[in-house]
Amino acid sequence: MNAVPPIARTLALLLTGLWASVAGAQSNYPDKPITVIVPFPPGIVDGYARLVATKAGAILGQPMVIKNQAGAGQRIGTDAMTKAPKDGYTIGVITNAGVVSGPVLANAVPYDPIKDISYLTMIYESHYLINTHPASGIKTMAQLLDKAKAAPGKLNFGSTGMGTGFHTATEQFVKNANVTMTHVPYKGESPLLTDLIGGQVDMAFSSMASRAMAEQGKLVMLAYTGDKRSPLIPNVPTAKELGIPHVSSGWLGFAVPAGVPAPVRDKLIAALTAAVNDPEVVANFSKGGGEPRSLSGDAFAARVKRELDDMRELNKELKISID
Numbered sequence: 001m002n003a004v005p006p007i008a009r010t011l012a013l014l015l016t017g018l019w020a021s022v023a024g025a026q027s028n029y030p031d032k033p034i035t036v037i038v039p040f041p042p043g044i045v046d047g048y049a050r051l052v053a054t055k056a057g058a059i060l061g062q063p064m065v066i067k068n069q070a071g072a073g074q075r076i077g078t079d080a081m082t083k084a085p086k087d088g089y090t091i092g093v094i095t096n097a098g099v100v101s102g103p104v105l106a107n108a109v110p111y112d113p114i115k116d117i118s119y120l121t122m123i124y125e126s127h128y129l130i131n132t133h134p135a136s137g138i139k140t141m142a143q144l145l146d147k148a149k150a151a152p153g154k155l156n157f158g159s160t161g162m163g164t165g166f167h168t169a170t171e172q173f174v175k176n177a178n179v180t181m182t183h184v185p186y187k188g189e190s191p192l193l194t195d196l197i198g199g200q201v202d203m204a205f206s207s208m209a210s211r212a213m214a215e216q217g218k219l220v221m222l223a224y225t226g227d228k229r230s231p232l233i234p235n236v237p238t239a240k241e242l243g244i245p246h247v248s249s250g251w252l253g254f255a256v257p258a259g260v261p262a263p264v265r266d267k268l269i270a271a272l273t274a275a276v277n278d279p280e281v282v283a284n285f286s287k288g289g290g291e292p293r294s295l296s297g298d299a300f301a302a303r304v305k306r307e308l309d310d311m312r313e314l315n316k317e318l319k320i321s322i323d
Contacts, residue, residue, distance in 0.1 A: 029088055029264050030062040036254075037084075037092045039077025041070045044288070048252060049093045051284060052123050055275035060267065064091075073163070073322065074098035075109060082111040086257050088264035091120070094255045096248070097165060099304055104311040105163045105322045113308065118260055119300040121272040122253035126290040127226035128169055128205040130239065131219045135199045141222045141242045144203060148179035156182040158192045158201035163322035166192075168311065169225070169248045170205045171318055177244050193219075208232065208289025225249065232289055248307065251293065253300060269296045 036053050038046055050066055057064035069077035074097045081092030099113040111117070132138045138147065148155045157174070159167035162185045174181050184201050186192040189210075196204045197218045205225075211233055214221045223239045224230055225247040239247050254272055256265060273294045275281060285292045295303060 027263070029267060030060055032089065033057075033062050034060070034064045034088070035084075035090045036064045036066050037077050037081045037090065038066055038068045039070060039074035039081075039093065039095075039098055041068055045095075045252060048124055048285065048288075048290075051281055052254075052272065052275045055278050055281060056268075056271040059271040059274055073102050073106065075102045075106065078102070078117075079110050081255065082116040082257050084257055086259040086261075088256060088260050088268060091254055091256050091268065094119075094253050096251055096304075096307060099255075100307045100311050101163055101165065101168060102322075104308065104315055105168075105320050107321070107323045114301070114305060116258050117255050118258045118265060119304060120254040120256060120265065120269050120296065121276065122251050122293045122295040122300050122303070123272065123276045124252040124285055124290050125293050126208065126250045126288075127224060127230070128166070128247070128249070129208060129210060129214075129221050129233075129236070130173070130203065130223040130225065131196060131206055131210065131214065131221055132203050133196055133199050134217065134220055136202060136220070138222070139220065141237070141239070141244075144222060145177055145179055148177075148181055152180035153182055155202040156184050158184045158186055158196055158204040160189050160192055161185050161187060163320050165248070165250050166205050168314065168320070171320075172310075172314055173205075173225075173239065173244060173247050175314070175317070176246065211289070226291070230289065246310075248310070253293075253295075265297075272296075 038049055040046060053064035053066060069080050074095060078092060078094060078098035081090065084090035099117065103109045103113045132144060138144050157170050159170055161167065167185065189207060192204055193206060193210055193213065195201050210219065211221065213219045221233065221236045223242055224233060224236045225239050227240060229236065229238055273296060276292050276294045282292050
């Protein structure tokens with residue numbers, strides 16, 4: 001029997017020790033605080049991420065520390081997350097702005113949303129209200145579409161800016177409804193709603209927070225883009241009910257750089273999923289008109305891929321560029 005050369009024995013011992021060290025680190029994870037990169041400034045949505053991170057950190061036994069890294073339509077923070085060490089101690093908050101719209105509509109995005117990101121858990125999904133103003137005389141979605149079909153391009157719609165979720169969702173709606181309307185971009189939702197109330201634009205998508213304006217008689221809610229009616233506005237039909245299929249939504253989730261070890265990733269998914277189902281989190285999301293989600297791992301990645309495919313197909317016609 002041939003003896004094993006000393007150098008081979010030494011290499012085998014080193015590799016055994018290395019694998020033992022790696023396995024030990026993964027089994028002890030986490031043993032220090034976890035940094036959470038949030039790619040937008042503090043605010044309402046940031047607050048949702050903080051709440052879930054606080055709950056998940058308590059479950060894992062280590063705090064999750066928020067680091068806001070905003071800019072470039074969330075692409076700066078998302079890129080920083082993809083380039084972090086693959087040890088699970090830096091994770092990121094993501095939305096479809098950073099991993100769907102940005103990679104399709106912007107030039108030279110420095111990360112691949114499929115190859116460079118491992119998706120953990122989608123925690124929250126929000127849908128849009130479709131509104132007009134009282135002076136329009138329009139009371140139903142059918143009336144809006146009839147008016148748009150009678151004079152293609154004459155009616156306009158406002159958005160929160162070129163290439164934003166509000167813009168692309170409305171373009172998707174217009175396409176699916178088979179009408180032509182003219183886009184008027186604004187710099188945010190507040191100025192958009194001001195002009196919608198004033199009649200400067202004919203129709204606009206808005207967040208659920210704007211339902212208060214409708215309740216005050218300042219807006220007319222024509223439809224809601226969720227799959228089912230919202231309990232907050234049970235008398236408002238869904239676009240789907242009215243025969244207009246698939247309108248995209250906004251969502252919030254967590255991710256890590258591709259290559260984070262599976263045992264670490266699984267611990268994070270389990271903690272985040274438990275956090276999303278915490279009664280305080282559910283109540284907080286529901287109060288704001290959002291829907292808690294716990295879409296995780298491969299299912300979450302498949303959802304992102306589907307949205308990327310849809311966005312690329314939509315932009316073949318629209319040719320939107322946000323650079």
